[in-house]
Amino acid sequence: MINRVDKELAFMLQFENIAWYDEGCVKILDRRVYPNKVIFAECRTHKEVSKAISDMVTQSAGPYLAVAMGMALAGYESKHLDVNDRIDFLTNACSTLANSRPTTSTRMMLITKSCLERGIEAIKSNKDPIEAMFYRGIELSTKRYSKIKKIAENLVSMYPDKGTILTQCFGESIVGFMIQEFQKRNKDIKIVCAETRPYFQGARLTATVAYEQNADVTVITDNMAAYTMQHKKIDIFTSAADLICLNGAVVNKIGTFQIAIAAKYLGIPYFVTGAPDKDCNGLEDVHFEFRDEKFVTEAMGIKTAKEGVKGFYPAFDYTPPHLVSAVVTDLGIYSPYDVFKYYIGNDEGEY
Incomplete structure (x- = not known):
């Protein structure tokens, strides 16, 4: 029996409401329209799971559970194949799912490969690989949530007893655990969320989680960050990251770099x-x-520019280490220039 720490969190952070395999189908909460609509995309093949991830049906850390559920689905798809062909099918699915989002493919490969190994082991032992890969996905996600809970404890230890923090995009479970932690410590913390294009993830997802967990939350547009820092007396800027480089730089949702610049200029710490x-x-x-x-x-599907006007949309940006005040991990709090030390004696990381 796995201790499901996700059950303590808001609706959309619980595993069944992120991505879930059941009887030849993976259901994924469509975060592009939540919370205004609660719709689950139904995927009948692992390739459909991969497309749902690339189309941002789920994002932030949602794909890390979705790819594991996709591996279970691949097990279902291949159930009529002989042993060698089935292993080949699962191996190809492992690669397809891991590469659904190029920027985070390395992280996703760690998950799909682990599920693949568990599935092959089951096949060779005449056991059900679908069940083996499904439970491996839950096990990995539970383990990750437990680490993020520890990250939240370390993060909140640097919060003032009373203050306001600014977030960027949607940090997934760190948002829920962070709120739990500052409430547990009786800290009076207000949250300001940048709305975040293209699906307004900060406004719809971060703010919804905060609201459901009884936190004081306010939404601003993406171009209000500097003004808000000055006039709302922001104490800390914090974000999760799609990648944290070993040189201490941060790759995260586009706009993180410019908020970090404003924070540095105004003397506000940035904790990733x-x-x-x-x-x-x-x-x-x-x-x-x-x-x-x-x-x-x-x-959100409504045309805002005249037909023929061009657009340009990089999904992520790169924040150099001199703009990062600290990298907050499950093993402790690091200077960005020392973050490589995280792996001394530890080989797993967050995923």
Whole structure:
């Protein structure tokens, strides 16, 4: 029996409401429309799971559970194949799912490969690989949540007893655990969320989790960050990260860099949460994704620019280490220039 720490969190942070395999189908909460609509995309093949991830049906850390559920689905798809063909099918699925989002493919490969190994082991032991990969996915996600809970404890230890923090995009479970932790410590903390294009994840997701967990939360547009820092007396800027490089730089949702610049100028610390990525030394190792230009010329499907006007949409940006005050991990709090030390005696990381 796995101790499911996700059950303590808001609706959309519970595993069944992120991505879940059941009887030949993976259901994924469509975060592009939540909370205004509660719709689950139904995927009948692992390739459909991969497309749902690339189409941002789920994002932030949602894909890390979705790819594991996709591996269980691949096990179902291949149930009529002989042993060798089934292993080949699962191996190909492992690669397809891991590469659904190029920027985070290394992290996702750690998950799909672990599920694959568990599945092959089950096949060779005449056991059900679907069940083996499904439970491996839950096990990995539970383990990650437990680490993030510890990260939240370390993060909140640096919060004032009374203050206001600014977030960027949607940090997934760190948001829920952070709120739990400052409430447990009786700290009076207000949260300000930047809205975040293209699906307004900060406004819809971060703010919803905060509201459901009884936190004081306010939404601002993406171009209000500097003014808000000055006039709302922001004490701390914090974000999760899609990648934390071993040189201390942060790759995260586009806009993080400019908020970090404003924070540095105004003397506000920027604390990034997560574990560094072992295979990412710096900018040269980052594959930046670009989104369809229509996400700039329209908002939530409504055209905002004249037909023929061009758009430009890099999905992530790179914040250099001199703008990062600290990297907050499950093993402790590091200077960005010392974050490589995280792996001394520890080989797992967050994922």
